[in-house]
Amino acid sequence: MxxxxxxxxxxxxxxxxxxxxxxxxxxxxxxxxxxxxxxxxxxxxxxxxxxxxxxxxxxxxxxxxxxxxxxxxxxxxxxxxxxxxxxxxxxxPDGTEAGDDTLFLLFCCCHPDLAPASQVALTLRAVGGLSTREIAEAFYVPEATMAQRIGRAKRTVRGRSLDRPGDLAVVLRVLYLVYAAGHTGRVDLTAEAIRLARQLTLATGEPEARGLLALMLLNHARLPARLDGEGRIVTLDRQDRGRWDTREIAEGVRILQSALAGQTAQRPPGRYQIEAAIAALHDDAASAEETDWPQILAWYDDLVGLSGDPVRQDPAAVLGRAVAVGHVLGAAAGLRETDRLRAVIGDRHRWYAVRAHLHELGADLPAAAGAYAEAAQRATNVAERDHLIRQAARCRAGVPGWRSRPG
Known part of the structure; x- marks a missing residue:
């Protein structure tokens, strides 16, 4: 900018x-x-x-x-x-047109003639306002590569009629990526994504649009507690839940309930509704120890069931499920789940971070310290890397985080 x-x-x-x-x-x-x-x-x-x-x-x-x-x-x-x-x-323009302009541009960027990767990149550039370098960093590609991708996207839509909206599923995915970019520190993008999602729920009766809005609100409600006074990451189990925005949580739950009310066996909840349900269960717990992990595990089972090959197509979901398994069935059971994932995603920092959390859950602090250190070496985000280093140091010092649940 x-x-x-x-x-x-x-x-x-x-x-x-x-x-x-x-x-x-x-x-x-x-x-x-x-x-x-x-x-x-x-x-x-x-x-x-x-x-x-x-x-x-x-x-x-x-x-x-x-x-x-x-x-x-x-x-x-x-x-x-x-x-x-x-x-x-x-x-x-009158108030209605002014309110719809950004949403109109969002659908233009999701033009059906564009490849999905180009739709996302062009939207983040034109609607989200990110620089080419920022988008490249988000996709872990060189800036020159992303500049070429955005340039191709512009050439593709050049001279074409922009009256055919993009697929709603793509629009929802792009909106969530804009929202996720906001959580790396660009709070204005988070608010903009929520604003656009509100407009989208008014423009369509699709339950997944409401599911996405609910997910954003339920996660955004925890934003004030995500960092400490020195700007360091505070994990969910250690956050001051009194700082969570209860009004946003209540609104998110209401929207989620309205989305789920219309679902049937023939039309089950989609990804954003399921993720919102998981977020709602976390938000509903008065403390980390009171989290309804069996319910969360059930929702994760539904989430991984949406993908034909969840390990490759949705690694975040399978890792989240491994954590839930650890809390419900014991740390050893959760670690066995991660063992099955080693060949495909065992080189990612989140795999090591989940292993560290499960080792700590099983009261094996030395193993947890080693896994946190491995995760820190692979992390690309500076704040996250520093957090993982602190977690490793805490475990080496013998200071537990979660209450242990031996497997």
């Missing part, structure tokens, strides 16, 4: 404004790639003009300047005259 001088240094406000301006240009029929380029030029102009002459309506100003850039690029007198008339009209 461009560094806009005061009084326009509010990155969150710009992240909300830019996709709406871009959506407005695309909605009017502008080419996606050309519209984004024109908007970038308008932002550069804003850097020069706004500090001394801030506009009363930033969105209309950016729309007007971007429109002028599009007109100039065409080098056509007739097109220039038509666009300048529209430009000086300073478009001001």
């Amino acid at each position: 461009l560094d806009v001088p005061a009084p326009w240094r509010d990155e969150g406000a710009l992240r909300a404004l830019v996709p709406r301006v871009l959506a407005g240009l695309v909605r009017r029929g502008e080419d996606f790639d050309a519209a984004e380029d024109a908007l970038q030029e308008a932002l550069l102009e804003a850097l020069r003009v706004w500090p001394e002459h801030p506009p009363r309506d930033p969105r209309a100003w950016l729309t007007t300047v971007a429109t002028r850039r599009l007109v100039d690029a065409r080098r056509s007198e007739a097109a220039r005259n038509r666009r300048e008339q529209a430009m000086y009209a300073a478009p001001r």
